Amino acid sequence: IQMGLAENQVSFDLLEDYLEKHPEASSTTHNFKENALYQDYHGLKSFRQAMASFMSQIRGGRATFDPDRIVLTAGATAANELLTFILANPGDALLVPTPYYPGFDRDLRWRTGVKIVPIHCDSSTNFQVTKEALQSAYNEAVSMGLKVRAVLITNPSNPLGATVQRVVLEDILDFSVEKNIHLVSDEIYSGSTFSPDEFVSIAEVLNDRGSIQSESERVHIVYSLSKDLGLPGFRVGTIYSYNDAVVTTARRMSSFTLISSQTQHLLACMLSNAEFTENYISKNRERLRRRYEMIIAGLRRAGIECLEGNAGLFCWMNLGPVLVDPTREAELSLWKLILKDVRLNISPGSSCHCSEPGWFRVC
Amino acid sequence: IQMGLAENQLCFDLVENWVKNNPASSICTPEGSSGFKDIAIFQDYHGLPQFRNAVANFMAKVRGDRVKFDPDRIVMAGGATGAHETLAFCVANPGEALLVPTPYYPGFDRDLRWRTGIQLVPIECKSSNKFKLTIEDLEAAYETAKLNNIKVKGLLLTNPSNPLGTILDGETLRSVVAFTNSKSIHLICDEIYSATVFDGDAAEYVSIAEIVDEDRNSNVAPNRLNLDLIHLVYSLSKDMGFPGFRVGIIYSYNDVVVGCARKMSSFGLVSAQTQHLLGSMLADDDFVGEFIAANRRRLSERHRRFTAGLERVGIRCLRSGNAAGLFVWMDLRRMMKEQSVEAETALWKVIIDEVKLNVSPGTSFHCSEPGWFRVC
Numbered sequence: 001i002q003m004g005l006a007e008n009q010v011s012f013d014l015l016e017d018y019l020e021k022h023p024e025a026s027s028t029t030h031n032f033k034e035n036a037l038y039q040d041y042h043g044l045k046s047f048r049q050a051m052a053s054f055m056s057q058i059r060g061g062r063a064t065f066d067p068d069r070i071v072l073t074a075g076a077t078a079a080n081e082l083l084t085f086i087l088a089n090p091g092d093a094l095l096v097p098t099p100y101y102p103g104f105d106r107d108l109r110w111r112t113g114v115k116i117v118p119i120h121c122d123s124s125t126n127f128q129v130t131k132e133a134l135q136s137a138y139n140e141a142v143s144m145g146l147k148v149r150a151v152l153i154t155n156p157s158n159p160l161g162a163t164v165q166r167v168v169l170e171d172i173l174d175f176s177v178e179k180n181i182h183l184v185s186d187e188i189y190s191g192s193t194f195s196p197d198e199f200v201s202i203a204e205v206l207n208d209r210g211s212i213q214s215e216s217e218r219v220h221i222v223y224s225l226s227k228d229l230g231l232p233g234f235r236v237g238t239i240y241s242y243n244d245a246v247v248t249t250a251r252r253m254s255s256f257t258l259i260s261s262q263t264q265h266l267l268a269c270m271l272s273n274a275e276f277t278e279n280y281i282s283k284n285r286e287r288l289r290r291r292y293e294m295i296i297a298g299l300r301r302a303g304i305e306c307l308e309g310n311a312g313l314f315c316w317m318n319l320g321p322v323l324v325d326p327t328r329e330a331e332l333s334l335w336k337l338i339l340k341d342v343r344l345n346i347s348p349g350s351s352c353h354c355s356e357p358g359w360f361r362v363c
Numbered sequence: 364i365q366m367g368l369a370e371n372q373l374c375f376d377l378v379e380n381w382v383k384n385n386p387a388s389s390i391c392t393p394e395g396s397s398g399f400k401d402i403a404i405f406q407d408y409h410g411l412p413q414f415r416n417a418v419a420n421f422m423a424k425v426r427g428d429r430v431k432f433d434p435d436r437i438v439m440a441g442g443a444t445g446a447h448e449t450l451a452f453c454v455a456n457p458g459e460a461l462l463v464p465t466p467y468y469p470g471f472d473r474d475l476r477w478r479t480g481i482q483l484v485p486i487e488c489k490s491s492n493k494f495k496l497t498i499e500d501l502e503a504a505y506e507t508a509k510l511n512n513i514k515v516k517g518l519l520l521t522n523p524s525n526p527l528g529t530i531l532d533g534e535t536l537r538s539v540v541a542f543t544n545s546k547s548i549h550l551i552c553d554e555i556y557s558a559t560v561f562d563g564d565a566a567e568y569v570s571i572a573e574i575v576d577e578d579r580n581s582n583v584a585p586n587r588l589n590l591d592l593i594h595l596v597y598s599l600s601k602d603m604g605f606p607g608f609r610v611g612i613i614y615s616y617n618d619v620v621v622g623c624a625r626k627m628s629s630f631g632l633v634s635a636q637t638q639h640l641l642g643s644m645l646a647d648d649d650f651v652g653e654f655i656a657a658n659r660r661r662l663s664e665r666h667r668r669f670t671a672g673l674e675r676v677g678i679r680c681l682r683s684g685n686a687a688g689l690f691v692w693m694d695l696r697r698m699m700k701e702q703s704v705e706a707e708t709a710l711w712k713v714i715i716d717e718v719k720l721n722v723s724p725g726t727s728f729h730c731s732e733p734g735w736f737r738v739c
Contacts, residue, residue, distance in 0.1 A: 016399055023392065074630070235406075256441050257630055260607065
């Protein structure tokens with residue numbers, strides 16, 4: 001049974017319902033030619049406006065987004081790579097908290113030549129980043145002769161399934177200011193938090209601190225509709241940057257990875273419909289929460305604990321107590337057992353660079 | 364008036380008609396919505412099989428079914444822009460070079476060099492030879508690069524040519540391939556304008572795919588070519604007029620390149636919604652046949668009328684045998700006070716400011732001779 005793919009399939013009925021009621025969302029029946037010819041790397045204005053308002057709604061209106069700062073890319077995969085190309089040179093380093101999404105190893109490093117230096121997090125702090133861990137990672141990079149260019153966080157976290165606490169966000173932002181580096185916040189799961197109040201976006205932190213330019217111009221948010229809307233096939237990623245130079249450069253670079261105009265049109269219609277989006281966001285949250293609680297309860301009955309999570313499409317399961325020894329090898333043997341005998345495909349923590357053995361991501 | 368954008372708007376009536384009669388090709392319509400969920404979650408970088416089959420089918424039909432394309436060699440990219448960059452990442456390292464005949468599409472300077480760090484070495488083609496690429500010029504450019512310690516990894520050809528609107532004759536193309544093969548360098552053929560070859564000339568167009576086939580099936584000396592060096596770039600932006608859909612294709616005869624490019628396509632996949640639409644449209648042989656024929660006919664008619672009009676006012680366009688493309692390569696050398704880049708720029712400003720036509724000056728295409736303009 002596939003439990004290794006983070007897909008959101010709980011809310012397709014809502015999408016299909018919308019489509020049934022809104023035939024104009026299909027460009028095949030609506031201005032086909034104009035749409036097929038549209039290749040401007042700025043992206044359809046109506047789509048950017050819809051994205052800006054959708055992102056704001058997800059944050060309960062606590063942050064607003066300027067459509068002209070939204071750069072479109074074909075998926076968050078492309079957005080993360082693109083930002084890395086812009087913010088770092090080959091051989092430079094990004095600091096990334098562990099455990100992290102395995103795809104980053106390829107997306108951030110492959111063609112860019114940039115290195116990832118891990119910020120080690122463990123269960124003693126519920127895997128939340130600490131000031132010590134940040135400094136330690138920075139020191140490690142420097143000792144390897146690497147120039148640190150940015151911290152890249154995923155909030156809510158994959159694979160933890162938990163939001164980053166406000167105080168931690170403040171610490172990370174302060175650290176970035178102190179070291180004069182950038183802060184990339186991948187908020188791809190922002191619409192998948194179970195309760196609207198528990199997610200604090202870096203955008204809100206900036207707002208609350210008075211939107212000081214020297215702070216905001218180092219902050220960039222990555223978003224996508226692959227997780228919150230369950231549309232990974234449509235390749236919809238965005239970069240939201242508070243830095244004008246980054247916006248301009250990113251926009252030009254997006255030529256390599258634009259979103260199909262057909263898809264921009266569909267989503268512009270859908271996401272500008274406030275009735276649809278509000279209903280979707282709240283129902284999606286509710287369904288994800290119920291699904292999460294069900295699996296947590298089931299695991300608990302079997303004596304298995306998970307990290308207390310409040311977001312995402314998965315849970316972070318602790319099989320540390322049943323490991324033969326607290327080692328990576330023991331974790332991998334256990335994983336093979338689960339794969340072959342129990343026939344469940346789940347993801348071992350070591351694939352996410354988790355420094356504490358025994359944890360598994362279960363979707 | 365915008366005459367600087369190479370867009371193909373001539374056959375939308377046919378496309379819109381097809382789309383109206385095939386509502387299931389859209390996942391948003393009542394007829395197609397049952398497929399919505401599966402398409403929305405499909406993110407496999409291999410691409411939808413029906414999409415790859417349809418593209419392979421279309422590419423074959425564009426070449427009069429003289430060749431077949433293997434759907435498993437079709438790799439997606441973010442438009443031809445993304446395809447070119449991905450291939451450059453695959454075949455060359457930072458600092459290494461690709462040879463490119465001039466004049467060439469200005470976008471190459473960014474697409475091939477920006478993030479890859481590779482260089483472009485121009486092969487200057489001359490009007491005395493109707494800007495045709497010669498083996499002598501190719502060899503000279505290759506040797507000069509070597510003397511300058513530039514490692515040449517490949518040659519990039521755009522055939523049919525942008526901005527010339529000409530196609531390379533079979534004999535020259537075969538010599539070019541023989542050259543790149545002998546030097547063991549890659550040959551990348553951008554055939555993005557392959558379906559714009561005019562009526563009457565269509566049978567004259569020789570695709571690199573046909574050269575590959577000839578080599579495989581040769582009775583005299585089969586398999587002389589190292590196919591691992593041959594790659595094709597394609598897109599639907601020009602032939603079909605769908606630049607917004609971002610359909611870039613890499614077709615490589617090199618398995619390692621196919622594998623690598625496919626993984627890299629994660630950075631620029633075609634929207635599954637669009638793959639689904641085109642997977643249906645381009646598999647419809649009746650539509651494809653009608654489209655290709657009408658496209659050719661209308662483009663050649665438009666070209667004929669335009670060049671005739673220019674002739675009447677004494678302006679010549681490049682006429683070099685067979686023609687193609689969405690533009691003409693106009694010769695305004697006689698109108699310049701002197702044969703210089705400055706004079707060309709001055710003339711261009713007059714055309715923009717006073718005549719109010721946006722045309723593209725030859726120097727933006729790295730043309731070695733001032734006075735030529737691309738007009739769409």
